[in-house]
Amino acid sequence: MSLNFRFPNFRTISNSDMSKTNIRALAMQLGLSQGTVSKALKDSYEISAATKKRVMAAAKKLNYVPNAYASSLRKKKSKTIAVVLPEVADSFFSVAINGIESIAQQKGYHVLIYLTHENFAKEKAILNELKSGRVDGVLLSVTRETKNSKHIFDLQTSGVPVVLFDRVLEEIKTAKVCTNDFDSSYIAAKHLIERGCTKIAYLSISKNLAIANERLEGYKKAVRECGLLFEKNFLVACNNSENYNYAVIKKLLCSSNRPNGILVSVEKLIITTYQVCNALQLKIPDDVKVAGFSIFPSASILNPPITTICQPAFEIGETATSLLFKILEKRGVELENKKIVLPSTLIVRSST
Amino acid sequence: MSLNFRFPNFRTISNSDMSKTNIRALAMQLGLSQGTVSKALKDSYEISAATKKRVMAAAKKLNYVPNAYASSLRKKKSKTIAVVLPEVADSFFSVAINGIESIAQQKGYHVLIYLTHENFAKEKAILNELKSGRVDGVLLSVTRETKNSKHIFDLQTSGVPVVLFDRVLEEIKTAKVCTNDFDSSYIAAKHLIERGCTKIAYLSISKNLAIANERLEGYKKAVRECGLLFEKNFLVACNNSENYNYAVIKKLLCSSNRPNGILVSVEKLIITTYQVCNALQLKIPDDVKVAGFSIFPSASILNPPITTICQPAFEIGETATSLLFKILEKRGVELENKKIVLPSTLIVRSST
DNA sequence: TTGAAAGCGCTAACAG
DNA sequence: CTGTTAGCGCTTTCAA
Numbered sequence: 001m002s003l004n005f006r007f008p009n010f011r012t013i014s015n016s017d018m019s020k021t022n023i024r025a026l027a028m029q030l031g032l033s034q035g036t037v038s039k040a041l042k043d044s045y046e047i048s049a050a051t052k053k054r055v056m057a058a059a060k061k062l063n064y065v066p067n068a069y070a071s072s073l074r075k076k077k078s079k080t081i082a083v084v085l086p087e088v089a090d091s092f093f094s095v096a097i098n099g100i101e102s103i104a105q106q107k108g109y110h111v112l113i114y115l116t117h118e119n120f121a122k123e124k125a126i127l128n129e130l131k132s133g134r135v136d137g138v139l140l141s142v143t144r145e146t147k148n149s150k151h152i153f154d155l156q157t158s159g160v161p162v163v164l165f166d167r168v169l170e171e172i173k174t175a176k177v178c179t180n181d182f183d184s185s186y187i188a189a190k191h192l193i194e195r196g197c198t199k200i201a202y203l204s205i206s207k208n209l210a211i212a213n214e215r216l217e218g219y220k221k222a223v224r225e226c227g228l229l230f231e232k233n234f235l236v237a238c239n240n241s242e243n244y245n246y247a248v249i250k251k252l253l254c255s256s257n258r259p260n261g262i263l264v265s266v267e268k269l270i271i272t273t274y275q276v277c278n279a280l281q282l283k284i285p286d287d288v289k290v291a292g293f294s295i296f297p298s299a300s301i302l303n304p305p306i307t308t309i310c311q312p313a314f315e316i317g318e319t320a321t322s323l324l325f326k327i328l329e330k331r332g333v334e335l336e337n338k339k340i341v342l343p344s345t346l347i348v349r350s351s352t
Numbered sequence: 353m354s355l356n357f358r359f360p361n362f363r364t365i366s367n368s369d370m371s372k373t374n375i376r377a378l379a380m381q382l383g384l385s386q387g388t389v390s391k392a393l394k395d396s397y398e399i400s401a402a403t404k405k406r407v408m409a410a411a412k413k414l415n416y417v418p419n420a421y422a423s424s425l426r427k428k429k430s431k432t433i434a435v436v437l438p439e440v441a442d443s444f445f446s447v448a449i450n451g452i453e454s455i456a457q458q459k460g461y462h463v464l465i466y467l468t469h470e471n472f473a474k475e476k477a478i479l480n481e482l483k484s485g486r487v488d489g490v491l492l493s494v495t496r497e498t499k500n501s502k503h504i505f506d507l508q509t510s511g512v513p514v515v516l517f518d519r520v521l522e523e524i525k526t527a528k529v530c531t532n533d534f535d536s537s538y539i540a541a542k543h544l545i546e547r548g549c550t551k552i553a554y555l556s557i558s559k560n561l562a563i564a565n566e567r568l569e570g571y572k573k574a575v576r577e578c579g580l581l582f583e584k585n586f587l588v589a590c591n592n593s594e595n596y597n598y599a600v601i602k603k604l605l606c607s608s609n610r611p612n613g614i615l616v617s618v619e620k621l622i623i624t625t626y627q628v629c630n631a632l633q634l635k636i637p638d639d640v641k642v643a644g645f646s647i648f649p650s651a652s653i654l655n656p657p658i659t660t661i662c663q664p665a666f667e668i669g670e671t672a673t674s675l676l677f678k679i680l681e682k683r684g685v686e687l688e689n690k691k692i693v694l695p696s697t698l699i700v701r702s703s704t
Numbered sequence: 705t706t707g708a709a710a711g712c713g714c715t716a717a718c719a720g
Numbered sequence: 721c722t723g724t725t726a727g728c729g730c731t732t733t734c735a736a
Contacts (some may be wrong), residue, residue: 020510020511022728022729022730023729023730023731024729024730032706032707033706033707033708034707034708034729034730034731035706035707035708035709035731035732035733036705036706036707038730038731038732039706039731039732042731046705046706047705047706048705048706051705051706063483063506063510065480065481065483065484065510066484066729066730067425067484067485067728067729067730068484068485068486069421069424069425069430069485069486069728069729069730070425070712070728070729070730070731071729071730071731072421072712072730073419073421073422073425073711073712073713073714073728073729073730074711074712074729074730074731074732075712075730075731075732076712078421080464087450088440088446088449088450088453089443089446089447089449089450090446091441094440094441094442094446095441097440097441097465098439098440098441098467101440101465101466101467102467105466105467110464110466110486111464111465111466112432112462112463112464112465113449113453113463113464113465114453114457114462114463115450115453115454115457128417129417131415131417132417132418132419132420133419133420133421133713134420134421134462154415158372158415158417159372268649271649271650271652271653274653275652275653278653296650297620297623298622298623298648298650298654300623300627301623301626301627301630301654301655302650302653302654302655303653303654303655303656303657304655305655374712374713374714375713375714375715376713376714384722384723385722385723385724386713386714386715386723386724387715387716387722387723387724387725388721388722388723390714390715390716391715391716391721391722394715398721398722399721399722400721400722403721403722418713418714419712419713419714421712421713421714422712422713422714422715422728423713423714423715424714424728425712425713425714425728425729425730426713426714426715426716426727426728427714427715427716427728428728485729
């Protein structure tokens with residue numbers, strides 16, 4: 001008569017059969033209860049050292065990995081956050097994601113990523129889905145179409161904290177992290193003026209976005225202060241279409257009253273601007289000086305190297321994520337409505 | 353005596369109380385069973401049109417969003433995939449993520465993102481965690497340190513399909529999507545030779561990565577075929593440190609036997625190469641011609657515009673994801689070990 | 705120090 | 721067509 005017969009629950013521990021080991025199987029193998037195993041695995045003080053050791057060893061041997069969703073369901077915590085943003089093929093956002101991921105990984109959190117592609121309806125649908133308990137919190141940078149914030153409010157109301165970054169919305173009561181858009185735009189415009197620009201155009205991307213307006217206002221302030229003439233055609237509204245943007249920038253630079261300075265409010269448009277200048281044989285910086293918001297790694301090897309307002313993208317991502325965790329850890333009720341501003345830096349290069 | 357008293361389960365439908373509505377609450381409000389509500393919500397043929405309508409209306413009114421994890425737990429499907437890759441602040445990967453996300457969103461799947469930062473131990477830990485049932489499948493691009501593939505095999509064995517993209521591992525039996533690294537490297541090297549380069553250096557990033565070796569071999573073949581002399585110092589092993597890379601490239605270009613052509617195997621190193629050339633006052637393409645693997649959006653406005661081997665990053669992401677879904681939908685057992693090669697294109701610009 | 709039992713919210717088989 | 725029931729795998733009282 002074998003030992004196995006006497007203790008039918010004690011089977012030789014082996015990982016040869018391919019069924020996914022769950023805590024019940026593990027407990028059976030060990031001749032312990034699920035509860036005990038569960039506690040042992042999380043190193044609970046209630047469990048004896050010997051048992052813990054045995055449990056850990058068996059878990060390792062059987063390659064036991066606890067089911068994430070069972071645990072989430074039970075604990076009502078998902079250890080997951082969502083990042084919702086317009087675009088990832090953009091230096092700013094991809095570096096920001098890096099910052100976000102680094103903090104999340106450090107905290108043992110998982111990161112879900114959702115791209116809105118600047119589509120408000122999609123943003124709404126995504127945030128609505130996130131009420132499902134899938135995530136403990138959300139990091140959001142809104143689309144350029146987002147005016148209304150009800151969808152965000154609803155998500156918060158359903159118990160999911162939201163932290164806004166970069167493209168923030170003032171009206172939402174929560175922590176926000178962004179850069180000093182107004183000031184840095186002002187500084188950049190001033191810089192163009194100092195370098196001799198008398199007619200400065202501004203390339204914008206959105207009428208709704210607070211940060212776009214901040215940048216616009218910073219530019220306007222500088223222009224106004226210096227008493228420069230301001231033609232209405234100097235304000236160029238760009239959008240998501242490269243062809244369209246190329247056309248309007250070309251029109252700007254072909255006009256009889258051509259600007260001699262351009263402030264570009266967003267990275268993508270810098271490329272278009274350079275391309276138009278090349279096509280029109282306009283020399284930067286001689287014919288027209290260009291500065292722009294960007295964190296191009298290639299800024300220094302462009303032709304010519306471009307003066308940039310460099311945003312602290314990584315830090316913005318990190319900070320927003322840390323803030324979110326503070327809220328999740330309930331250490332941060334007082335963080336509601338806190339706005340953290342991480343300054344950009346003007347890096348002067350030969351384009352101005 | 354009120355109706356409410358007679359039918360205590362019938363409360364007026366309202367969303368005023370803040371408790372998160374679950375299916376039970378919804379069912380109670382409606383005076384139906386959970387099962388019926390569940391079926392009605394998924395438009396089951398078993399349920400009458402009238403009931404469906406009533407249920408849908410109430411769900412909407414109460415802002416009911418089903419708990420994702422309860423449902424995942426029950427169905428043993430997470431509707432989630434993971435993307436595991438070295439880096440996101442890199443044009444190639446960020447565009448690939450775009451492709452991935454677009455297909456996933458279309459299929460109603462969620463995307464978890466994990467960065468390994470070229471760290472093999474991290475890759476192992478991440479893949480191990482993904483045995484938790486958190487995801488239905490994984491898209492993986494390995495670190496440059498990854499030699500061993502046991503961790504991947506283990507994940508597959510635990511029932512999670514893995515599709516490799518870009519940085520693939522031949523030994524793993526699964527679907528793979530990459531570009532024609534060997535051929536395009538060969539073509540680029542040939543191009544340099546046609547443009548008059550007689551001494552071509554190659555900047556590499558990893559000894560393990562299959563794709564790095566493919567690129568290297570393509571280069572070698574071209575050099576060999578054309579009978580060019582091959583100095584061992586023309587093979588420059590770069591790594592993750594910008595300073596180090598700058599130093600070795602500088603050394604290369606300062607050597608008495610300076611190459612007059614450089615093939616750069618990875619985007620980041622292009623910037624360093626340009627910077628070194630600028631610092632040394634070497635003229636591209638006169639003193640040295642440069643071509644590189646890259647999908648820089650700014651390639652055309654560099655000084656000079658750089659000849660690139662342009663990888664179909666978006667399509668690689670899309671294709672890998674579609675393949676993964678085929679496998680998940682069990683339509684793809686025969687896809688095991690299928691390798692899809694999406695060709696890169698050489699875009700000749702003034703750097704050569 | 706360990707075990708038993710209840711239940712997170714949902715789905716799916718089976719009954720009615 | 722609708723209801724009942726039994727779990728998915730885990731954690732957490734509470735009892736022993």
